[in-house]
Amino acid sequence: MKKLFYLLLPLLLSALSFAAFDNGHFNYGRQWAGSLTASDVSNKGLSHIAIWLGDNEKYNEYWEGAMMGVCKEANLTPVIYAYVIAEYDKDKGNADCDMGNPNHCTNGAETIRKGWGNIIARYKSYAEGIAKDYGTSNPTVWLIEPDFIQYSRTGDSIDTRFSQVGGGIPDDSLAGYYFNSIVSTIKTALPNAKIAVDISPWLNDYIRVWYSKFDKSKVDYLFTSGGRTQGDNARIRADNNNNLTWAGAWSAMGGKPIIADDGYGVGGASNGDYLDWLNIENLKARAQDGVIGLTIPEPGDTLYRFAKKHTLTISVQGSSSSTQSSSSMSSSSMSSSSSKVRTVFELTSGNVPQTVTAGDEISPIVYRYENLTKVSAAVLSGLSGTRDSDKKTYTISGRIPENAPDSSFVMQLTVTGPDTNFVVKPVINVKHKPVVTTVEVTSNATQTVTAGDSIKPIVFKYANIKSYSVTKPSGFTYAVDGNTHEITVRGLLDDNLSDQELTVKVDVTGLDNNASASAKITVKHKPAMIAYEVVGGNADRTVTAGEEIEPIVYSYKNVRNFKLSGIPKGLKGELNGNEKTYTISGIVADSLTDHEYTYTISMTGIDNDSTATGKITVKHKPALPVLELTSGNANQKVTAGSDIEPIVFKIQNVTEVKASGLPAGLTGVINKSNTTYTIWGTVADSLTAYVYDYRIAVTGADGSAYAEGKITVVERSSSSVASSSSEESSSSEESSSSEESSSSSLESSSSEESSSSVESSSSETPSSSSVESSSSEESSSSSEASSSSSEPSSSSVVTPPPISSSEELASSSSEESSSSSVESSSSDANQVVVTGSLNQTVAAGGTFETITFSNVQTFNRDTWNIWFFDFKKSGDVVTVEGSVHEGFPVGTAVETVTVNGQKYEITFVVTAPESSSSEASSSSSAPSSSSVVTPPPSSSSASVSSSSAVESSSSESPTLAMSRVSSPLSMVVAGRTLHVSGTNDMSVEVFDMQGRPLMAIAHVKGSVNLESLHQGNVVVRLRAGSNTLVRRIVVK
Structure with missing residues (x-):
């Protein structure tokens, strides 16, 4: 162990100044004042100047910098009270713990946790500034954070006046990580810096626990802060139950020297209460307790005179693994000390100071001695001192009386040797025998309760209490029974509580200890079960492929997640959290075939899971058969033995084709790709003149269709001009004012017309070649075929009956009229451009002029009066096309649409279909005469659809007729x-x-x-x- 010795130098050395802080002598110092100069502090017996740092964010050249200059010039050591955390906390509105509330003892720990980076930044700025102005070769002494322990858990628990927000910082972390970070930051800039740890005398016995948390290799000194220290007493301070002694602090930190301060009090106010230090005997006693320095804020000449007169030299000799509260000392002049017999009296075992409970034995305190004459002991009642001359030991032992009150007793051992007398003062701290205060939960310490239910009563049993407090959830009540010493808590949980844990706690205060007990209530929320229903009550749907399904809407409660499976392609599930609905909607994929889908909605709830199922029956998209003339004439006149012009039909969605009524020599052939059916061949030579009515019938998976035509055969021996597909001949005048055609297949959902399947008209030969359209008006003229000299004068006309308005839904015209007018009010790209007439006159069964809206941004069909309209939208173009249904009533019909916010009216004047006045005068089944029905010249195509007028050509136009059947339905x-x-x-x-x-x-x-x-x-x-x-x- 380290043994401190001091020597009082002769007066002849009193004028010598011990500049700079040094462990070899007692160090006197003063606090910095802005007006000080080097001459003010030179030759005053001082070794250091102290300054408090932390109230500025950065190092101040004009304050701290000025002090460093004075210290450097006067060869004095800067001693720095590093109050950085506290000053940073003050910036947050928190005072010193004895100066107001909130304070460091309530908010300081939280400030450290949240602002550590800023705190370290201040330390860095100060250290780097001092290194710049003072240099790095000479040491500086850093007194780290006065009352540092107040931010720790131990400090928080000892000081019962306050409680740290968020709890104190764990002792190991504060004395470890945080303290070491400060030291590292300082020594990065000042490698020769000395580090001191604060003595908080109010810790009493806890000081050993606190100091054990530090890495002592990083600590050079201990220091006091706050003044009010006692130079004339073994106790550091006499106020507020501060029982810690100088020697006790020195021992707890393993013999680290102490730097004391005095001369000021609460809030840093200076006072004259430091004169007890300016007594050489007191100073010797404190030096024996480990004190090597003293700082006075504003000392004046009194300190300077004492410092110059009493230069106390301290030396370190010997070592030991144990510590003691005082060291052996000798007092004599330096010149004669070597001739005296040295008496040794040192502690070898036992704790000094030590704390003992009344009624218990102390841990024996054993001293080893040399050159001892006698020991005079003044010890605590119940203890005694025993000298063992053989072992050269002196032992204090015994038992503290049971009735001993709380006290700190300084025993005094006067050691007498041949040439030396000195006093050793071991300290015993006595704690009275405690009265134990207890509280515990005796009933229902833990329980699980559902929201809305009552808890089981919680019973707390207590003993030896002065007061109590109960912490409970809102709405709970408690009752105290003084006879049984029980506190009973009851309560009803709110219906709306979620899963959580509630605590009921009872805290009790006793004479010697406080205690607490807690009960835990685990709350389970009120079960929320899944509930759902189909809005409208029907979970099943039947839908055709390519069509939009009628939405299936589920309303629900208490569902967190949905998963939909088993739906047809094209459909989806959509959640509306605001309306609490889940909807299945969409357009079924065109490609799907007949199938029944069973869908499942898997629902995950708060407290349970559930599923909903339904069926979606998909019907395939009808594929109606198509039979459409693409080349050749359906009606031809040919000489027996000659080839006909091939008659080619486009076929689609067809499984079977049957041809009947063809002359001998002609046949029908389906191509390899099953897309065309062609009638071709050479009419047999032997055939006589005859009109052959033929029929092509096709059958598909979803319907059937047929086409009809006529082959007029002329005998080979006849002198008449041979007929061909381009030959004109007619024996009667036919005209029709209506455009006539119909389809034997229904219009598909994609609005594409199957117009080529079957064509018929109310007269035998529509006069399409003569139709011209201009200025949005339709005009038709009848073509006349003059009687040929090569034909019999009596003509036979075959006129198929008209198609009833109810027999077919969609019809296509063999003639198309185009619009020559374009409506456009502006060349602006955003202006709606209308092509085609909005006012048309059309015969029932005829095709109306196509109407086109361009530059369409928004479009809405407002009315549905003209149901046969087919609206098609592509990009910013909407097209209106179709045919007037044969059954549509004669009169005026108006359809309203809104395009880009502007309303448009489409007006149709529908007229009755015109019928031919010619009738067949002879049977078509008997070729008794050479008269034939020959269609007038027309375009080579049976049907032309374009925006330009139909132009006539010299080629013969075919006529496709659908025979009327008298329906029995x-x-x-x-x-x-x-x-x-x-x-x-x-x-x-x-x-x-x-x-x-x-x-x-x-x-x-x-x-x-x-x-x-x-x-x-x-x-x-x-x-x-x-x-x-x-x-x-x-x-x-």
């Missing part, structure tokens, strides 16, 4: 029931006014329920074998 609507009659095996198909299928039922007998349909107009097609009946009906 009938239908009547009553409410939402469709009654049908006819054969036993009928099928019913229902379409909307755009031709999109709504429902289809096979093998119908009697009636069909229409409840699933929306209100409005629909088209019904009734089929039985080769018979078909089509009607437009109103569903109410």
